[in-house]
Amino acid sequence: MNVTDPIDGHSRRDTERMKMALAAGAIVGTWFWDVANDRLTVDEALTDAFGLDPASPQHELRLEQVLHAVHPDDHAELVAAINDAMVRGGRYAHQYRARNAQGQYRWLEAIGRVDLDDTGRPQGFQGVLIDIDDRRQVEAQRDQAQALLRSFVEAAPGVVYAKDRQGRLLIGNHGTTELIGLPPEQYVGRTDAELLNDPVQAAMVMAVDERIMSSGQAEQLEESISFPDGRRADWLSTKAPLRDADGTVVGLIGTSLDITERKAVEARHQEIEERYRLAVRATNDAIWDWRMTDGHVIWNEALATLFGHTLMESDAQWWLDHIHPDDRDRVDLDIHRVIDGDGTTWYGEYRFQRADGSYAQVLDRGAVLRGPSGEPLRMIGAMLDLTARKSAEAALAESEERLRFATDAGDMGFWDVDLVNDILIWPPRTKAMFGISPQVPVSLRDFYDGLHPADREAVHAAFSAAADPAQRALYDVEYRTVGKEDGVVRWVAAKGRGHFEGERCLRVVGVAIEVTARKLAEARLHELNEQLESRVAEEVAERTRVEDALRQSQKMEAVGQLTGGIAHDFNNMLAAVIGPLDLLSLRLGESDPLVTRYIDMAIDGANRAAQLTQRLLAFSRQQPLQPVPVNANRLVAGMTDLFVHSLGGNIRLETTLAPDLWLTFADANQLENVILNLAVNARDAMPAGGRLSVATANCTVDRDSAEAHPTVPRGQYILVTVADNGTGMTAEVIAKAFDPFFTTKQVGQGTGLGLSQVYGFVKQSAGHVKLCSAVGEGTTVKLYLPRLAAAVDTLDAPTAGSIPAPVGRRERVLVVEDEPAVRQFSVEALTALGYDVLAAEGAAPALALLDAHADIALLFTDVVMPEVNGRQLADEALRRRPDLKVLFTTGYSRNALERDGVIDPGVQVIGKPFSVATLATRVRAVLGEGR
Numbered sequence: 001m002n003v004t005d006p007i008d009g010h011s012r013r014d015t016e017r018m019k020m021a022l023a024a025g026a027i028v029g030t031w032f033w034d035v036a037n038d039r040l041t042v043d044e045a046l047t048d049a050f051g052l053d054p055a056s057p058q059h060e061l062r063l064e065q066v067l068h069a070v071h072p073d074d075h076a077e078l079v080a081a082i083n084d085a086m087v088r089g090g091r092y093a094h095q096y097r098a099r100n101a102q103g104q105y106r107w108l109e110a111i112g113r114v115d116l117d118d119t120g121r122p123q124g125f126q127g128v129l130i131d132i133d134d135r136r137q138v139e140a141q142r143d144q145a146q147a148l149l150r151s152f153v154e155a156a157p158g159v160v161y162a163k164d165r166q167g168r169l170l171i172g173n174h175g176t177t178e179l180i181g182l183p184p185e186q187y188v189g190r191t192d193a194e195l196l197n198d199p200v201q202a203a204m205v206m207a208v209d210e211r212i213m214s215s216g217q218a219e220q221l222e223e224s225i226s227f228p229d230g231r232r233a234d235w236l237s238t239k240a241p242l243r244d245a246d247g248t249v250v251g252l253i254g255t256s257l258d259i260t261e262r263k264a265v266e267a268r269h270q271e272i273e274e275r276y277r278l279a280v281r282a283t284n285d286a287i288w289d290w291r292m293t294d295g296h297v298i299w300n301e302a303l304a305t306l307f308g309h310t311l312m313e314s315d316a317q318w319w320l321d322h323i324h325p326d327d328r329d330r331v332d333l334d335i336h337r338v339i340d341g342d343g344t345t346w347y348g349e350y351r352f353q354r355a356d357g358s359y360a361q362v363l364d365r366g367a368v369l370r371g372p373s374g375e376p377l378r379m380i381g382a383m384l385d386l387t388a389r390k391s392a393e394a395a396l397a398e399s400e401e402r403l404r405f406a407t408d409a410g411d412m413g414f415w416d417v418d419l420v421n422d423i424l425i426w427p428p429r430t431k432a433m434f435g436i437s438p439q440v441p442v443s444l445r446d447f448y449d450g451l452h453p454a455d456r457e458a459v460h461a462a463f464s465a466a467a468d469p470a471q472r473a474l475y476d477v478e479y480r481t482v483g484k485e486d487g488v489v490r491w492v493a494a495k496g497r498g499h500f501e502g503e504r505c506l507r508v509v510g511v512a513i514e515v516t517a518r519k520l521a522e523a524r525l526h527e528l529n530e531q532l533e534s535r536v537a538e539e540v541a542e543r544t545r546v547e548d549a550l551r552q553s554q555k556m557e558a559v560g561q562l563t564g565g566i567a568h569d570f571n572n573m574l575a576a577v578i579g580p581l582d583l584l585s586l587r588l589g590e591s592d593p594l595v596t597r598y599i600d601m602a603i604d605g606a607n608r609a610a611q612l613t614q615r616l617l618a619f620s621r622q623q624p625l626q627p628v629p630v631n632a633n634r635l636v637a638g639m640t641d642l643f644v645h646s647l648g649g650n651i652r653l654e655t656t657l658a659p660d661l662w663l664t665f666a667d668a669n670q671l672e673n674v675i676l677n678l679a680v681n682a683r684d685a686m687p688a689g690g691r692l693s694v695a696t697a698n699c700t701v702d703r704d705s706a707e708a709h710p711t712v713p714r715g716q717y718i719l720v721t722v723a724d725n726g727t728g729m730t731a732e733v734i735a736k737a738f739d740p741f742f743t744t745k746q747v748g749q750g751t752g753l754g755l756s757q758v759y760g761f762v763k764q765s766a767g768h769v770k771l772c773s774a775v776g777e778g779t780t781v782k783l784y785l786p787r788l789a790a791a792v793d794t795l796d797a798p799t800a801g802s803i804p805a806p807v808g809r810r811e812r813v814l815v816v817e818d819e820p821a822v823r824q825f826s827v828e829a830l831t832a833l834g835y836d837v838l839a840a841e842g843a844a845p846a847l848a849l850l851d852a853h854a855d856i857a858l859l860f861t862d863v864v865m866p867e868v869n870g871r872q873l874a875d876e877a878l879r880r881r882p883d884l885k886v887l888f889t890t891g892y893s894r895n896a897l898e899r900d901g902v903i904d905p906g907v908q909v910i911g912k913p914f915s916v917a918t919l920a921t922r923v924r925a926v927l928g929e930g931r
Contacts, residue, residue: 028108033063033125035086035114040066046129049108051101071097071105085125089116092127095136106133158257159235162242165213165251167191167206175256179225198226212239213249223256233260285382290316290366292339292376306385308355324351324359335366339376344368352383361386415496417444417508419467433492433514435483452480452489466498467505475510491519580825627665627765629788632696632718633657635672642672643694646680650689658697664718664785666765671785674758678722678781681755685726685779695721699784709784712768716787725778734773758783811927812836812853816846816861816873817889822912826860826889829916830923843868843876850877856884858927863890863909887926889914 029046033039040061047054050069052061063082070078074096085092092112097105112127159175168189169176180187180195187195192209196202205223212219218240225235235256242251286302295316304310309322323331327350338346346366351359366381413430417423424447428438434450436442451459459479466475475496480489496510636655643653675694682692699719701709755771758781762769766786773779813835817823823839830837838853840846842865850856859877863870874886891912910922 027128028131029129031066031112031125031127031129035122035125038062042066048101049098049106049129049131051099051103069099071099073097085114086122089114089120089122092125095132106131107136108132158255159237160255162253163209163251165249167193167209167252169195170251179256181229196226201226209239209252209254213241213252216241216249222259225256233258234263235259236262285384287382288319288366288380290379290381292378306383307352307360310355322353324353327351339368339379342374344370346379346381349386361390412511412513414511415494415509418506419508420506430512433490433512434481435486435488435490437485446484450481450484452482455479463508466496466508469500469503469505472498472500475508478515490514491516580821627667629663630666630668630671631661631663632671632720632785633661635668636675636694636696636720639672639675642676643679643692646676647683647692651683651686652689652691654691654693656693656695658695660698661696662698662716662718663788665788666767666785667761670761674761674783675720675722677755677758682722682724682726682779685724685728690725690778693721693723695723697721698787701784709770712770712784717767717784718787720783720785721780722783723778723780728775728777728779729773730775734771810834810836811857812838812855813858813860813923814846814849814853814856815839816842816859816865816870818842818862818865822862826919829919830860833916833920833923835923842866843873846873847876847880850880850884856881858885858887858923860887860889860923863888885926887922 027045028049029043031040031042031046034041040063042050042052042061044054046052050066052065052069067075067078078094078096081092081094090113092114093109095107095109098108099105109130109132110127111130112125114122115124117123157175159179160173161176162170162172164170168191169187172180172184172187176187177184182195192202192205193199196205201224208219208221208223218238220236220238223235223237225233236259237254237256239252239254241249242253244250284302284306286306287300288303289298291297297314297316297319299309299312299314301312303312320328320332331348331350334348335346337343344367346368347364349361349363352362353359363384363386364381365384366379368376369378369380371377413427413433415430416425418425422444424442424444426436426442431438431440431442434442434446436446436450448456448460459477462473462475462477465471465473475494475498478491478493480491482489491514492512493515494510494512496508498505499507499509636657640655647653679692679694686692697719699709699717701712701714701717703714759769762783762785768784770782770784771779772782813830815823815826815830815837817826817839818841820841823841827837827839838849838856840849846859846861850859859874861870861873865873870888870890874888877884878886886908888907888909889912890909908922908926910918914922
């Protein structure tokens with residue numbers, strides 16, 4: 001049977017606090033302790049409040065596990081409170097700190113009760129925890145404020161009191177009690193008329209109080225006071241309105257100090273005080289007087305004027321607390337080093353907080369007054385507000401910086417001649433105009449010695465006129481200087497004005513700018529004017545040449561766009577021709593020789609059309625390139641057999657390979673085709689035989705060699721030169737040589753795409769091509785390919801050879817192609833090669849098939865498709881299946897696979913049209929490589 005306490009005042013208060021805690025959400029946990037069986041059960045909230053294992057609510061705990069989170073300073077007292085409750089039973093309430101799950105100590109109040117059985121033994125102990133951390137902080141601040149107020153009132157010298165609006169005393173200190181002659185409980189709530197024996201004095205005091213409360217203005221006045229014992233004294237009283245939170249005057253506060261003795265001393269020291277007062281006003285400093293014994297500090301009114309703090313007295317800690325946190329430790333250490341040592345003076349700069357929360361930059365100085373034994377008694381000092389000066393310094397620095405930026409932007413240098421002290425100020429830019437190093441000091445002698453002898457007289461006259469008070473002329477002169485250190489002659493234009501004080505010139509200040517280039521330009525202009533007619537003709541010719549080059553460039557670009565578009569469509573059509581013919585040839589085999597011959601003829605014609613398309617793409621710079629580091633010497637040397645078979649017996653081949661040739665970064669196959677194409681053109685230009693020269697060289701185009709390589713930008717190149725001594729070309733033919741479909745050969749002997757293909761490849765490889773030719777002397781073509789500076793492995797020249805087409809191993813391939821004929825050919829070709837094939841006409845059905853068939857090993861997709869292109873499809877497919885292999889096919893270069901015509905690294909692509917053998921090789925290669 002449990003024993004319960006009657007509901008007393010504590011219980012009612014606990015009940016009310018519980019209700020309030022529940023309403024405010026302050027309850028942080030509940031517990032129940034089965035004391036008889038020593039089983040403690042807590043909820044999840046209390047687990048968090050004590051930083052226990054989150055699984056604790058599902059297990060029974062021991063009291064020691066919970067007490068482990070209690071603050072060490074509160075542990076013993078908590079244990080005692082629990083033991084006391086266990087003995088007496090009934091209501092239990094205790095406050096202590098506990099560490100929560102975040103490792104923070106917070107104040108908690110435990111409210112519960114202990115149930116005792118008939119024998120007085122505890123059976124159950126249950127209750128709740130309330131978070132009172134915020135309340136404890138508020139109570140601590142309140143107690144501190146009240147204690148501070150009581151301490152201040154009682155410690156304040158003289159009389160300190162407060163009255164309500166009717167003049168009734170609300171509070172008074174010891175001085176007030178002594179003045180009235182009654183204890184506080186007898187005078188609080190009464191007026192001066194009721195307390196003072198002198199009714200005239202009381203009426204005067206109340207009249208003054210009423211005036212201050214009515215005006216709302218504080219006053220300081222001297223009053224003659226009569227004590228109950230008959231003594232009279234002079235008091236200095238400071239009275240101010242007492243306001244509530246809304247600013248309404250609800251009473252009066254006042255302080256009064258006995259100044260009887262001081263009044264006597266004032267008569268003797270009035271002159272000294274007046275001097276001190278004038279000094280304080282003159283310095284406009286915040287004067288402070290720090291008493292070491294108790295830390296009391298007295299301030300003058302400048303504290304309010306400068307910083308907005310209206311208090312006249314404080315302690316040293318108040319001053320220290322108002323120093324910026326970043327400066328506080330340094331200032332505290334410095335000033336105590338002087339005080340605790342044997343120093344007498346201290347000064348320091350720091351930031352001091354104003355009443356509005358902002359900070360002022362101050363310079364503080366203080367002197368230590370010591371006793372007979374050297375002990376510090378007082379320290380008197382003054383705070384100077386440096387904010388305005390610092391702002392001025394910052395503004396001056398900013399102004400000087402702007403001046404420097406302005407002079408630098410204008411490529412000017414300034415100068416300042418101090419005539420009083422005979423000083424010359426020159427920045428480095430001005431010194432440079434006189435050929436003097438930046439760090440070398442200068443004087444007026446350096447200025448005059450640095451002038452060209454022919455200009456000294458005119459400069460001296462202009463400067464004298466500017467410094468003459470009667471003339472005050474503008475100093476505006478151009479002169480030559482002779483460099484003191486380098487001897488270089490420079491032209492300088494200078495302007496300036498004198499600064500006068502009355503009839504005396506103190507300084508001449510101005511700017512100077514070097515105008516050597518302008519003077520040279522003027523001389524050059526004079527020379528050009530004398531040769532104007534010839535120069536105009538040259539300029540017109542140059543402009544005509546540039547305009548012709550621009551028109552040619554625009555024409556080539558327009559033709560390139562047209563041919564690229566034609567090639568794209570043509571490749572798609574050829575893909576639907578070559579592929580099916582190739583499949584048909586494979587299926588028929590040698591069963592019908594006549595049909596086989598017809599198929600071979602069709603394939604040969606389609607392949608020639610494909611080669612023509614490839615040349616169109618090359619000219620339009622839209623062919624996909626796969627550049628690698630190439631050693632041109634090794635490539636040319638490997639082409640020997642090709643040259644022998646292509647040139648014939650009446651052409652003498654000469655190759656000149658430069659030693660230590662740089663590497664270039666190009667498509668090796670295409671570079672070989674270009675060189676071979678140029679060799680074949682040279683052969684055709686030498687029908688009766690001749691000499692063909694192929695040479696390599698390192699070529700650096702810089703300022704000195706630019707004339708030898710016109711129109712080629714500066715840089716380092718690999719130069720491949722193909723030259724012949726054949727028939728040569730006329731100027732008209734040279735102008736059209738790179739145009740597509742332009743040819744001088746007879747009908748049926750050429751397509752007119754040879755040189756245009758060369759032009760397109762070199763430009764697409766970031767290079768340049770030059771054509772030089774003369775009728776009867778031969779033709780020279782120079783290929784400038786950019787140097788590859790990195791040290792990398794080179795690729796051998798490509799070699800011809802036939803590789804048997806590999807077959808599939810029943811891997812599953814997903815074909816995505818929007819052209820039905822090409823899609824059908826791709827499906828049948830891959831099926832014939834031994835692959836399991838799925839097909840889709842676009843990205844959406846392709847992704848659906850990819851999700852439905854986890855065994856798809858290869859995605860074979862066209863690049864140019866409506867809505868979602870092949871690259872976007874591949875990116876999404878790889879996101880879903882990172883191990884998926886991808887092979888692209890395209891008949892066009894300008895697509896998502898390339899940057900500036902170069903295929904992205906790691907991308908596998910097969911160009912349209914393609915044969916079954918090519919398809920088989922590329923598919924097998926992609927499936928066999930690791931990602």
